[in-house]
Amino acid sequence: MVNQKLKDFETLKNLMNLNIKLSEIDDTTKQRLIELCREQLSIVNEKIETTRNKRKQLEENLLKIRKGN
């Protein structure tokens, strides 16, 4: 039943909303979960990079302004 439910999930959001114990998940679904996590991780990492770049730029700009003062 749990695995049937997990078959349809598409985001981790759905997974979090399900009341599941790990022992109830079968191996193929675990594999899928791992893949899903990997995907999510890559998305989050991208976001981190973009925000980091943005922050660096802000810092530089700030420095410029302060130097100018």
Added chain:
Amino acid sequence: MNLKERIDLILECLEKTGGPIIQSTEYKGYSVGLMLAGIKTNLNREKAAYPEEQLARLREKGLLEPKIEKLTDKAERVAEYVTKNPRLWHSDVAFKKYIDTIEDEEKRAEEIKAYQDAKEAYTYLRRRKTEGKLDEETSEILRQAGVGGNVFGYPEETTLFAQKTGISNREAQIIINEFGSLDNFRKEFIALMLDREIEKHIKVEKCVEQINHFARSQNRQLPFIQGFDMSQPNFLPSKDDINFLSILDENNSRIYGYFMTEERIIDYINSLGDEHKKVVIKNYFGLIGEEAHTLDVIGKATGFTRAAISDKVKRIKRELRSQRLRYQGEITEESRERFIERFFASNDIFVDGTELSQETKDELSQIYIDGLQAKRAEIERAKGERKEVYSINVSKRLARGEIITIDELYFSTRTHNTLRRAGYYTLNKILDVLDEEEITKIPKLGKSSLEEIRVKLAELGLAFTWETEEWKAERAQSEIEMQKEVQARAREHISRAKDGVYVPISWLDFSAKTREILDTAGYYDLSKLLAASKEEVFKIPSSAKIRSELHYMGCYFDWENKPLKEGEEITQINELGLETSTLNTLVKAGYTKIEQLLNMKSEKELTEIKGIGEKALQDIKDRMNASGFYFQWEERDISIPEENRIPWLFEQVFGDSMSQLDIELREMINSLILARQVLKEEQEACRKLGGLFQEAKRKELELIEKALASEGIEL
């Protein structure tokens, strides 16, 4: 020696030697065996009155068992054994072999004892016979049993059989012994003969098949008759086969196969009253010294039209077929009985002149039928195996790049001809066809022919290229790439058209028909088309096609819903995939965004909308849940704060042994949580920096203003 002394001696001998006492046994110079025998004979003949005390001593040791058996009983015992085991009785070698096959030792000992007893009795009786001391009744019993021919003579059955077949009595007896009885021999012999008949029958069937195959390959116009074919002038089976067929029926009208010989066709032609028919049949089939001609030629000669002649030919063919000129693979009951009768008339192995009982007849015919069927099945199986080998060979040859002609595939004549005329001479060319239309366009190649080719390919382990999975996948991939190309070409034009720049329709990859429609509707300009409202677009004929072509290019009207891109979240209700009626009622009630639905505080708000019943409610719920949305009022399984949700998954397992997969999953999720925390920190830092930056800018501006103000300049 008196009786007591004699018995003392006998018992002493028995104690010392321990062995059995027989007539020739001697002990201390006395012939003890003879002494015992004398006592026994005297007792049997009641000549002496021995005291009972002394006799009891012998009885204790089991030496005085009375062995009184009548001669007739003895003879019957022997006869019984012989009739039961005739083979073992007459052949020592057979007996030894039989004994070796018995594994159980007790049983073996029993068998040996029975054999030895019978042999002992037989030697006794034979001696008496040679001495002339055996009465006729006893010797008759032994003669009938066929115990031993030289002394007792042979049974009547054997002598008759020997006379009839011209072999010696002894040989006849050997045959009977070998098979147990004459009846058994008959059965075996008949079975053997039947087996040979089956072989012959199968041979005839095969012969007919080969002939038909040959005739088909010659593509002659003569009518095929099921099983036999008259198109082949020398199609008759070999003489033996004909004999076999004719053995079955006195009048020589074949029961197994009615088939057409050229003579019979000629007979048929001569019996025709219609002269025109005669001419047609002679000329069309090329019989009686005539050559085969085409319908045109015959038509010119006879003055009939081509259609009329073909009609006549058809009718003649039908008549020929209706004359029961059919090969009958099955054997009727009548023919079977006649077969059995004739068979035994020609192979007379019955010497007593009695007729076969119905039971035996049935049994024999059953043997024949079963054998025939088994043989056929065997041949079919062999054929199947050969087919497999053939298919493997074909695929190997294809892999090697060899060319395989369609002649090797044995299509039906029609399919073969249609393919040949269209220029498809090889299997390789058929496999090169990438589109179903190309094959179906071949004139006169319809559904059934297509199916025939498909089945033939499947037999060889192949398929039409357009039906293989690989080709489908390749095709799908190439289509995606094509779409990408089209979209790349169109992107620039579309962006310019959206800015209001003039872009002619002909620059884009519309189909000719769509372009025409757009031209006639007055939309020469893409910018004009994209600026059109929903109602205006719907007024254009076949607007759906135009829209689908635009979508293919990646272009959407402003009033249209764009498809979701990866990572984008659903915000509109119509993206949920609801049923149209439900969607329409929601839109009419003013609900277009999912947020609106999520803000609802109770179920009532939704059910109060007109047209939303239980079904629609369930549909909305299901679709929302499937996309990861939940109503506020919906009861959910869990309510765990977000931070705790994923680690909680592992609470149950942490202490226990975890599998490799579990560990991997845990690490993945942990790293994901970590990454999310990092992202949060970064974003917060970014926000703070943004604030600082804004403040710094404002200060800078203030400073500049002050500086300018001090110089007397105002911004």
